[in-house]
Amino acid sequence: MPDDLKKRVKELIVRQLKLEMDPATIADEAPLFGDADGGLGLDSIDALELVLGVEKEFGIKVQDEEVGVKAFASVNALCDFVREKAA
Amino acid sequence: MDFQPLPHAFPFRFADGVIERTGPAEGRVRATVTADAAAVRENGFPAAALAELVAQSALLLEGGDAALGRKGFLAGISDFKVERLPVPGDVLTVDVAIAGRLGDAVKFEGVVTDGEGGAVARGAVTVKKGLA
Numbered sequence: 001m002p003d004d005l006k007k008r009v010k011e012l013i014v015r016q017l018k019l020e021m022d023p024a025t026i027a028d029e030a031p032l033f034g035d036a037d038g039g040l041g042l043d044s045i046d047a048l049e050l051v052l053g054v055e056k057e058f059g060i061k062v063q064d065e066e067v068g069v070k071a072f073a074s075v076n077a078l079c080d081f082v083r084e085k086a087a
Numbered sequence: 088m089d090f091q092p093l094p095h096a097f098p099f100r101f102a103d104g105v106i107e108r109t110g111p112a113e114g115r116v117r118a119t120v121t122a123d124a125a126a127v128r129e130n131g132f133p134a135a136a137l138a139e140l141v142a143q144s145a146l147l148l149e150g151g152d153a154a155l156g157r158k159g160f161l162a163g164i165s166d167f168k169v170e171r172l173p174v175p176g177d178v179l180t181v182d183v184a185i186a187g188r189l190g191d192a193v194k195f196e197g198v199v200t201d202g203e204g205g206a207v208a209r210g211a212v213t214v215k216k217g218l219a
Contacts, residue, residue: 045163045213048192055187065190 005079008057013075016053017046028076033069047072054078060085101140102181105147112185112193116144122175132173137208138164141197144181145214149193159216162192167210178202191216 010023013032019040031039033047042050050072051062060082062068071081101118108114118140120132142161150158173179179199186194192215199207 044190044192044215048187048189048194048213051189052187052194062189068189 005082006075009075009078009082012053012057013040013050016049017042026075029074031074032072032078042072050078054082058082058086100143101136102143102147106180108148110184112145112149112195113183114148116147116181116183118144118179118181118199120173120175120177120179134169134172134208137169137173137199138167138210138212140179140199141181141183141195141208141210142212142214144197145183145185145193145195145212146216148183149214149216159191159193159214161212162215163194163213165211165213167208167212169208170206173201173207177207179207186211 006028007023010026013019013026014021014023026040032050033039033042035041047068051068054060054062062071071078103117103119106115106117139161142159146159179201182198182200184196186196188194192213194211194213196209196211198209201207
Protein backbone atom coordinates (compact mmCIF):
# COMPACT_ATOMS: atom_id res chain seq x y z
CA MET A 1 0.00 0.00 0.00
CA PRO A 2 2.97 2.42 -0.14
CA ASP A 3 1.65 4.15 -3.26
CA ASP A 4 -1.66 4.74 -1.51
CA LEU A 5 0.17 6.53 1.31
CA LYS A 6 2.07 8.73 -1.15
CA LYS A 7 -1.19 9.58 -2.90
CA ARG A 8 -2.84 10.47 0.41
CA VAL A 9 0.12 12.62 1.45
CA LYS A 10 0.20 14.48 -1.87
CA GLU A 11 -3.56 15.07 -1.75
CA LEU A 12 -3.22 16.26 1.83
CA ILE A 13 -0.53 18.79 0.85
CA VAL A 14 -2.63 20.21 -2.00
CA ARG A 15 -5.86 20.27 0.01
CA GLN A 16 -4.42 21.67 3.24
CA LEU A 17 -2.42 24.40 1.51
CA LYS A 18 -5.13 25.13 -1.07
CA LEU A 19 -2.60 24.70 -3.89
CA GLU A 20 -3.87 24.92 -7.43
CA MET A 21 -2.05 21.92 -8.84
CA ASP A 22 -2.50 18.23 -9.54
CA PRO A 23 -1.24 16.26 -6.51
CA ALA A 24 0.29 13.69 -8.86
CA THR A 25 2.72 16.33 -10.19
CA ILE A 26 4.50 16.63 -6.82
CA ALA A 27 7.75 14.68 -7.09
CA ASP A 28 8.40 12.15 -4.33
CA GLU A 29 11.86 13.51 -3.50
CA ALA A 30 11.33 17.19 -4.30
CA PRO A 31 12.00 19.52 -1.35
CA LEU A 32 8.75 20.94 0.00
CA PHE A 33 10.37 24.01 1.53
CA GLY A 34 12.74 26.65 0.22
CA ASP A 35 13.40 27.74 -3.33
CA ALA A 36 15.37 24.71 -4.47
CA ASP A 37 14.83 23.60 -8.07
CA GLY A 38 11.62 21.60 -8.41
CA GLY A 39 10.54 22.32 -4.85
CA LEU A 40 7.17 23.67 -3.76
CA GLY A 41 8.68 26.73 -2.02
CA LEU A 42 6.63 26.33 1.15
CA ASP A 43 7.31 28.45 4.25
CA SER A 44 6.91 28.13 8.02
CA ILE A 45 3.22 29.09 7.91
CA ASP A 46 2.64 26.29 5.39
CA ALA A 47 4.53 23.96 7.74
CA LEU A 48 2.08 24.70 10.52
CA GLU A 49 -0.84 24.01 8.15
CA LEU A 50 0.77 20.67 7.24
CA VAL A 51 1.20 19.83 10.92
CA LEU A 52 -2.53 20.40 11.45
CA GLY A 53 -3.35 18.41 8.32
CA VAL A 54 -1.22 15.43 9.35
CA GLU A 55 -2.83 15.50 12.79
CA LYS A 56 -6.31 15.45 11.26
CA GLU A 57 -5.58 12.92 8.49
CA PHE A 58 -3.36 10.46 10.36
CA GLY A 59 -3.91 11.29 14.04
CA ILE A 60 -0.21 12.08 14.49
CA LYS A 61 0.89 15.09 16.53
CA VAL A 62 4.03 17.03 15.54
CA GLN A 63 5.01 19.30 18.41
CA ASP A 64 8.74 19.70 17.89
CA GLU A 65 9.90 22.09 15.18
CA GLU A 66 13.06 20.08 14.45
CA VAL A 67 11.02 16.92 13.94
CA GLY A 68 8.65 18.88 11.70
CA VAL A 69 11.46 20.25 9.53
CA LYS A 70 12.83 16.74 9.00
CA ALA A 71 9.43 15.09 8.50
CA PHE A 72 8.29 17.66 5.95
CA ALA A 73 11.47 17.68 3.89
CA SER A 74 9.76 15.83 1.02
CA VAL A 75 6.80 13.57 0.25
CA ASN A 76 9.01 10.52 0.86
CA ALA A 77 10.20 11.92 4.19
CA LEU A 78 6.64 12.60 5.27
CA CYS A 79 5.58 9.07 4.27
CA ASP A 80 8.48 7.64 6.31
CA PHE A 81 7.43 9.77 9.27
CA VAL A 82 3.79 8.61 9.05
CA ARG A 83 4.85 4.94 8.76
CA GLU A 84 7.20 5.29 11.73
CA LYS A 85 4.55 6.89 13.94
CA ALA A 86 1.84 4.47 12.84
CA ALA A 87 4.01 1.41 13.51
CA MET B 88 -8.18 39.39 37.24
CA ASP B 89 -6.31 42.60 36.36
CA PHE B 90 -7.18 44.23 33.06
CA GLN B 91 -4.24 43.70 30.68
CA PRO B 92 -3.81 46.40 28.03
CA LEU B 93 -2.44 45.64 24.58
CA PRO B 94 0.86 47.29 23.70
CA HIS B 95 -0.30 48.33 20.21
CA ALA B 96 -0.67 52.08 19.87
CA PHE B 97 -3.62 54.06 18.52
CA PRO B 98 -4.80 54.08 15.73
CA PHE B 99 -3.83 50.48 15.00
CA ARG B 100 -5.07 49.07 18.23
CA PHE B 101 -8.41 47.29 18.05
CA ALA B 102 -8.35 44.99 21.08
CA ASP B 103 -8.68 46.65 24.49
CA GLY B 104 -7.60 43.87 26.82
CA VAL B 105 -8.18 40.42 28.25
CA ILE B 106 -11.52 39.80 29.97
CA GLU B 107 -10.93 36.16 30.83
CA ARG B 108 -8.30 33.48 30.35
CA THR B 109 -9.64 29.95 29.99
CA GLY B 110 -6.39 28.15 29.20
CA PRO B 111 -2.95 28.57 27.68
CA ALA B 112 -3.41 31.13 24.87
CA GLU B 113 -7.18 30.80 25.14
CA GLY B 114 -9.77 33.16 26.46
CA ARG B 115 -11.92 36.23 25.82
CA VAL B 116 -10.83 39.73 24.83
CA ARG B 117 -12.81 42.99 24.71
CA ALA B 118 -12.74 45.47 21.85
CA THR B 119 -14.60 48.78 21.94
CA VAL B 120 -15.25 50.42 18.57
CA THR B 121 -14.93 54.16 19.06
CA ALA B 122 -16.09 56.85 16.66
CA ASP B 123 -12.65 58.47 16.49
CA ALA B 124 -10.75 55.29 15.68
CA ALA B 125 -8.86 55.71 12.43
CA ALA B 126 -10.27 52.46 11.10
CA VAL B 127 -13.85 53.75 11.44
CA ARG B 128 -13.46 57.44 10.63
CA GLU B 129 -13.56 57.42 6.84
CA ASN B 130 -14.96 54.23 5.35
CA GLY B 131 -16.18 52.28 8.35
CA PHE B 132 -14.50 49.36 10.08
CA PRO B 133 -12.83 47.34 7.30
CA ALA B 134 -13.40 43.59 7.20
CA ALA B 135 -9.64 42.96 7.19
CA ALA B 136 -9.37 44.79 10.51
CA LEU B 137 -11.54 42.08 12.07
CA ALA B 138 -8.85 39.52 11.23
CA GLU B 139 -6.27 41.88 12.74
CA LEU B 140 -8.50 42.18 15.81
CA VAL B 141 -8.52 38.39 16.23
CA ALA B 142 -4.71 38.33 15.79
CA GLN B 143 -4.22 41.09 18.37
CA SER B 144 -6.54 39.22 20.75
CA ALA B 145 -4.60 35.99 20.20
CA LEU B 146 -1.27 37.69 20.88
CA LEU B 147 -2.67 39.29 24.02
CA LEU B 148 -3.62 35.86 25.30
CA GLU B 149 -0.29 34.44 24.14
CA GLY B 150 1.42 37.08 26.27
CA GLY B 151 1.87 40.52 24.71
CA ASP B 152 5.04 42.20 25.86
CA ALA B 153 4.45 45.87 26.66
CA ALA B 154 8.17 46.60 26.95
CA LEU B 155 8.89 45.19 23.52
CA GLY B 156 5.92 47.04 22.09
CA ARG B 157 4.71 44.05 20.12
CA LYS B 158 5.04 40.32 20.39
CA GLY B 159 4.18 39.14 16.91
CA PHE B 160 2.28 39.88 13.74
CA LEU B 161 -0.58 38.60 11.61
CA ALA B 162 0.89 36.18 9.09
CA GLY B 163 -2.10 34.33 7.68
CA ILE B 164 -5.91 34.31 7.44
CA SER B 165 -8.03 31.27 6.59
CA ASP B 166 -11.74 30.50 6.37
CA PHE B 167 -12.57 33.94 7.75
CA LYS B 168 -16.24 34.89 7.50
CA VAL B 169 -17.62 38.34 8.33
CA GLU B 170 -21.33 38.51 9.24
CA ARG B 171 -21.48 42.27 9.72
CA LEU B 172 -19.07 45.15 10.02
CA PRO B 173 -18.76 46.78 13.43
CA VAL B 174 -19.99 50.34 13.95
CA PRO B 175 -18.95 52.95 16.51
CA GLY B 176 -20.40 52.09 19.89
CA ASP B 177 -20.08 48.34 19.46
CA VAL B 178 -18.44 46.57 22.36
CA LEU B 179 -17.14 43.36 20.85
CA THR B 180 -15.91 40.21 22.52
CA VAL B 181 -13.37 37.98 20.82
CA ASP B 182 -13.20 34.35 21.91
CA VAL B 183 -9.89 32.83 20.93
CA ALA B 184 -8.69 29.22 21.05
CA ILE B 185 -5.40 27.82 19.88
CA ALA B 186 -5.59 25.46 16.89
CA GLY B 187 -1.92 24.52 16.65
CA ARG B 188 1.64 25.72 16.82
CA LEU B 189 4.98 24.91 15.25
CA GLY B 190 8.00 26.92 16.32
CA ASP B 191 7.14 30.61 16.24
CA ALA B 192 4.01 30.13 14.10
CA VAL B 193 0.73 29.78 15.99
CA LYS B 194 -2.74 29.31 14.52
CA PHE B 195 -5.81 30.50 16.42
CA GLU B 196 -9.55 30.13 15.89
CA GLY B 197 -11.47 33.29 16.73
CA VAL B 198 -15.14 34.19 17.13
CA VAL B 199 -16.19 37.85 17.30
CA THR B 200 -19.58 38.70 18.78
CA ASP B 201 -21.31 41.96 19.66
CA GLY B 202 -22.81 43.07 22.95
CA GLU B 203 -26.06 41.24 22.19
CA GLY B 204 -24.21 38.03 21.43
CA GLY B 205 -24.79 38.44 17.71
CA ALA B 206 -22.25 37.01 15.29
CA VAL B 207 -19.82 39.54 13.79
CA ALA B 208 -17.06 37.34 12.39
CA ARG B 209 -15.33 34.01 12.81
CA GLY B 210 -12.30 32.38 11.31
CA ALA B 211 -8.69 31.41 11.78
CA VAL B 212 -5.59 33.56 11.89
CA THR B 213 -1.95 32.55 12.01
CA VAL B 214 0.48 34.77 13.88
CA LYS B 215 4.23 34.69 13.96
CA LYS B 216 5.88 35.61 17.21
CA GLY B 217 8.66 38.16 17.08
CA LEU B 218 9.22 41.19 14.90
CA ALA B 219 8.19 41.35 11.23
